[in-house]
Amino acid sequence: MMLLSLLVGVLSGLAAVFLLRVIGLLHRCFEPVAQSSSDFPSAWFFVLPGLGMLISLLLVRFLIKDDIGHGVTMVLHSISRNESRIKPHNMFSSIATSAVTIGFGGSVGAEAPIVYTGAAIGSNIGRCFGLSFRNITILLGCGAAGAVSGIFKAPLAGVLFTLEILLFNISMSSMMPLLLSTVSACVVSCLLQGSSPEFACNIAPFDFANIPFYIILGVVSGFGSLYFLRTTLFLEDKLSKFRNVWLKWGVCALGLGLMLVVMPPLFGEGYDTVLSLLDGRDSEAMGNSPLRSLLSGKWGIPLFFALVFFLKVFAMTLTNAGGGVGGTFGPTLVVGAIAGFVLSRIINNLGLPHPLPEQNFVLVGMAALMAGVMQAPMTAIFLIAEITGGYALLIPLIIASTVSYGVTRVWERYSIYTKRLAQSGDLLTHDNDQSALALLNTADLIRDKYPRVRLDMTLRQVLEEVASSTAQVLAVVDSDNRFQGLVDVGSIRPLMFKESEYDTLKVFNLMEQPPAFIYLDDSPETVMRKFDKTGAWRLPVVTRDYTYLGFISNSRLLMAYRKELRQLTQD
Numbered sequence: 001m002m003l004l005s006l007l008v009g010v011l012s013g014l015a016a017v018f019l020l021r022v023i024g025l026l027h028r029c030f031e032p033v034a035q036s037s038s039d040f041p042s043a044w045f046f047v048l049p050g051l052g053m054l055i056s057l058l059l060v061r062f063l064i065k066d067d068i069g070h071g072v073t074m075v076l077h078s079i080s081r082n083e084s085r086i087k088p089h090n091m092f093s094s095i096a097t098s099a100v101t102i103g104f105g106g107s108v109g110a111e112a113p114i115v116y117t118g119a120a121i122g123s124n125i126g127r128c129f130g131l132s133f134r135n136i137t138i139l140l141g142c143g144a145a146g147a148v149s150g151i152f153k154a155p156l157a158g159v160l161f162t163l164e165i166l167l168f169n170i171s172m173s174s175m176m177p178l179l180l181s182t183v184s185a186c187v188v189s190c191l192l193q194g195s196s197p198e199f200a201c202n203i204a205p206f207d208f209a210n211i212p213f214y215i216i217l218g219v220v221s222g223f224g225s226l227y228f229l230r231t232t233l234f235l236e237d238k239l240s241k242f243r244n245v246w247l248k249w250g251v252c253a254l255g256l257g258l259m260l261v262v263m264p265p266l267f268g269e270g271y272d273t274v275l276s277l278l279d280g281r282d283s284e285a286m287g288n289s290p291l292r293s294l295l296s297g298k299w300g301i302p303l304f305f306a307l308v309f310f311l312k313v314f315a316m317t318l319t320n321a322g323g324g325v326g327g328t329f330g331p332t333l334v335v336g337a338i339a340g341f342v343l344s345r346i347i348n349n350l351g352l353p354h355p356l357p358e359q360n361f362v363l364v365g366m367a368a369l370m371a372g373v374m375q376a377p378m379t380a381i382f383l384i385a386e387i388t389g390g391y392a393l394l395i396p397l398i399i400a401s402t403v404s405y406g407v408t409r410v411w412e413r414y415s416i417y418t419k420r421l422a423q424s425g426d427l428l429t430h431d432n433d434q435s436a437l438a439l440l441n442t443a444d445l446i447r448d449k450y451p452r453v454r455l456d457m458t459l460r461q462v463l464e465e466v467a468s469s470t471a472q473v474l475a476v477v478d479s480d481n482r483f484q485g486l487v488d489v490g491s492i493r494p495l496m497f498k499e500s501e502y503d504t505l506k507v508f509n510l511m512e513q514p515p516a517f518i519y520l521d522d523s524p525e526t527v528m529r530k531f532d533k534t535g536a537w538r539l540p541v542v543t544r545d546y547t548y549l550g551f552i553s554n555s556r557l558l559m560a561y562r563k564e565l566r567q568l569t570q571d
Contacts, residue, residue, distance in 0.1 A: 001135060001177050005142045008125055009181030012118035012146030013188030019095050019114050020151065020193065026103025027268065045105070045260045045267060049319065050253030052104025056097040057249055057323025064093045069320055071116030071327055072417045075144060075166060078123070080421065080523070083441060084137040085127060090120035094325060101324035105267045107256065107315035109330020111151060118147030119166075122181075133441050141166055142177050146185035152198055153189050154386035157379055158182035164376040165417060197389035198271075201278040204357030206395055213356060217343055218368050218400040222407025224309070224339050225372025229408075229416045231313045232328065239321040252322025259315050264289055265308050266315040270334035273308075274366075277341045278359045302345040309338045328416055332373045333366045340365020363388055364400045371401035372408035375415035440524035440560055446541050448550035450475050453507050455484060459495060460502040462487060462510065475540065475548055476511045483540055483548040485511035514540050518552055527557060 030048055060068060066087065068074070071094060078086050098113035122143030126136035141162040149158030159178050242248035260266050264287030265273040276285035282301055286292050295304040316331045344361035363384050370380035381397045414422045451465040451474045465474060466489055474487040487510050495501055495510075515534035518527055518541045530539060531554050538553040 005177030005180045006184050008122045008139055008142045009146040009184030010188055011121050012143050013150035013185030015117050016114050016147055016150030017189055017192045019099055019110055022099040023103045046257035049105040049256050052101050052106050053253055053322040053324040056101045056325050059097050068094050071112035075119045083133050084123055084140045086120040086123040088124050097325035101326050106319040106324040106326055107266050108319045108326020109269055111329035112327020114147040114151050115144045118143035138174050138177055142181035145178050146181040149182040150185040150189040152387050153186055154383055155182035155186040157383035157386055160379040160382055164379050198387040200389045201359050203392045204360050214396040214399045215403055218403025219407055220343055221339055221368035221404040222372050225369055225408045226411055228313050228373050232317055235317040249322045252318040256315055256318040259311055263308055263311055269330045274337045277362050298349055302342045305338050306342050309335050332370050336366040336369030337362045364396045367397045368400035368404040372404040373416050377401040377405045442522055445552045445556055446550040450551055452477050455508045457507045458503050459505040476507055477548050481548055482546045483542050485513050487511050517542055
């Protein structure tokens with residue numbers, strides 16, 4: 001596992017670097033044609049993103065032929081419903097489609113696709129070596145952690161992202177592979193991309209007098225997180241009603257193009273806008289917007305970026321709905337930075353004796369919104385600390401992120417990644433009980449030691465089977481091995497002394513129906529609920545066409561559950 005986690009980390013780091021290089025290459029290719037010498041954006045701002053979405057749509061529809069959107073959510077679903085198995089094509093398909101989408105100007109992030117890619121790398125390496133569900137899941141987490149670490153050069157944030165968002169509570173022994181994968185991915189990224197922090201800037205010293213304003217930023221970010229999350233899901237529901245994919249692409253490309261022409265900061269991921277705000281180049285960050293002349297004054301600039309804040313979620317959702325592939329991770333950081341800038345600029349415009357350090361609020365805003373939208377405060381705190389090159393902002397990061405997370409949780413229990421899974425019943429929580437159940441595999445709990453009898457067999461034949469077995473029940477099947485019922489040895493015990501009945505009574509006179517069936521594709525949690533509801537000691541396991549597979553006993557389920565729970569809670 002140590003060697004495999006190291007391999008997964010290296011490959012995930014290489015994948016992250018490759019994606020960043022391709023996106024950067026496409027941006028450099030289109031930069032000359034996208035630039036405009038006039039006060040109005042180039043027409044390419046209107047054309048390029050829609051073209052990128054179309055190429056991505058064609059790749060997904062005719063080459064990949066699979067749903068690869070919502071990368072982090074898909075990883076969570078694979079853990080919950082697919083035994084942590086991710087298809088091999090996900091090791092490259094998300095990179096290809098997201099590179100085209102973002103490189104052409106789609107308003108989404110590269111983080112979720114690279115997380116999906118890293119998770120796929122870990123999952124498929126685990127499968128190649130024939131590992132168990134538990135170890136495949138750990139390698140999946142290693143790939144995701146390595147991807148985050150590689151794209152941000154933030155190893156600690158990669159581990160926390162995996163623990164807070166992807167994986168349930170795991171034992172300390174499982175931390176070693178995660179740490180190895182994130183460090184190896186970070187080293188690869190630093191060697192190929194340089195070791196300088198992604199958002200290095202001159203951070204002003206922390207002033208305790210600014211704590212009330214960081215609390216205000218946390219509250220604003222909490223409500224902003226609710227807006228971001230719920231607006232995204234609302235727009236996705238509305239756009240999903242389009243049955244014609246080409247019509248939906250046209251509508252989304254047109255809407256996105258119009259928004260980019262009016263608001264150039266919405267073009268691409270938006271990290272260039274964040275860097276401009278950190279350097280105090282807010283006027284430059286506005287681009288060649290037609291609103292620039294109207295909103296360039298003292299109050300006009302924060303108003304302009306407030307509009308960008310509210311429109312970014314529309315641009316992001318249109319990009320994904322129109323066929324593009326990208327995530328919400330990057331847009332969340334961008335709108336958080338904008339929220340911090342707008343709040344600090346408004347407060348500074350009010351003429352306080354000691355102006356607020358706007359670059360500090362930009363960075364803290366990124367963490368605060370991420371903590372609310374993703375409901376991962378620890379990841380948010382340490383990610384921003386790592387990508388800025390130090391921990392000088394640790395106290396305000398903790399304050400704003402905690403407040404934002406708390407405000408969001410009052411009205412929204414789930415994150416943007418888990419909301420859909422919760423609605424469909426596929427969500428794994430971070431509780432030990434749920435985690436232990438999730439690590440179980442229904443197929444591994446089945447025992448096929450029970451004799452099989454046919455409907456037309458006599459009591460004499462049944463007793464012969466009972467005599468040669470220690471099983472307490474017999475499975476009644478037909479000629480196609482489909483389950484018909486069961487014979488309880490305790491129920492036929494009084495008949496054992498009535499030899500006159502041996503050849504007259506048939507199995508169909510003796511059998512009974514179980515109180516419930518366990519289907520092979522039932523989750524362990526569902527199996528547990530069926531035992532709780534029926535009070536049965538054992539239940540038959542069948543496929544959806546009732547092909548008999550064996551029985552699962554309550555004791556076997558509880559023993560396996562206790563074993564997993566001990567491993568989760570060990571020091």
